[in-house]
Amino acid sequence: MIPSIDDHLSALYRLRRFGIKLGLATISRLMRGLGNPQDRFSSIHIAGTNGKGSIAAFLSSVLAHGGYKAGLYTSPHLVRFNERIQINGRPISDKDVAQVAEAVQRIYTQGEPPTFFECATAMAFCHFASERVDWAVLETGMGGRYDATNVVHPEVSIISNISMEHQEYLGNTLAKIAREKAGIIKRGSGVVTGTRQKSALRVIEQVATEKEVPLYRLGKEIRIRKNKEGAFTYLGIDRRWPRVKIGLIGDHQVTNAALALGALELLLEKGLHLTDEAIYAGLARTRWPGRLEVLSRKPFILLDGAHNPSAVRTLKKFLKNSNAFRRLTMVVGVLEDKAWKPMLRDLAGVADRMILTRPQYERAADPYELASFVRPLKQDLVVMPHLPDAISLALEQTSAADAVCITGSLYTVGDARAYLGKHSQIIIPP
16 A cells, blocks of 8 residues: 555654754765755755745745745645745655655664654755756755755755743753854854844854854844835845845834845855845745744734743834734743743733634643743633634634734644634635
8 A cells, every 4th residue: 555645744753753853974874875955056054043944935936936946844844744845935745755765664664763753854956956947945944053944055054043942942041052053053154133132242243253254133234224115225234235125024024034135145246046036036925834833813813932031032023013903812822942921021011812823833831831921911811621612712702993913833834724724714824
């Protein structure tokens, strides 16, 4: 009997029992067994606490609009595994998932089994090589130095920003976390960063000096000037792009787009051929589901995968500045290993009502435990452990003048997207 796509994905998800194992030994073994596919395409490597996926989406869109065959590898997916591995905006097919899964499985059965992320990364690199992509835009899973994606030698590296996260793996100071993320910097490739904190930036500068690569910083060598009409002007190292418009909403996406433009500027200096038309069109047509994604205007329904305090502060700022609704209901599900207390404190401060729930994921936090923390902060509080019930309640009790925001984790947003696509009148874009 030929294994189905569900069989392959079930085997892949069973690898989650091995948890997180940072290190490059296993992924390097997989790459050797597959003929080192990571060496058969040019790559852009992105690390950082927030914004990695958006930057990757901007870059892959621009490259595709410029006529290149552009691979995109990100995590996690929202609804289907296939979303993690894309070429020119199109997710990998079920047939190709099965093919690369079988290829990787033949290698790892000969030694220590990989983690889920190591296997998925090997599958992505194998697919990109077999499809002969020109470029692969790669988002790290965690950290950078020992992340499975760090077997590539990129043309340019990007470190979006640094905040406290995954301290049990990356360290308990900004400097230590920066050291891990700066591990993606390689000799012969420039690096662009939006990092501002002195201790973290100092580490990135040290690593860039050690690797003898140029470092370009947002706010220094790269600057932006926002325009009233919602566009911005990019003032870079040697280039200037006025009246840039982007397809993603939120002030933070202007920063992410500027970092993408900084990376493109370095690549243009290296000989990349891109017209200004391709750059403008690629940025304007970028789509990245689940990040300040507006599904409806009346009522105002917003999905945002904010999963750490910094991302929640960005969401809070957006909601406070919005005039699109009267009363706000927050549907919140978080993971237990995140810094959920400051997240919930900020969300409680902007919500009129909170419904605590959980996504279908083994690391999801118990909403009743969350409620014990939130109850002193928010009187109008409901606990509904089943996410579809939480969404249904929120929508039933929301008028056309009100808003529902579903947030706390990309897993929460992914489950919400899948449910709304099947059980509501809302049109969910691909």
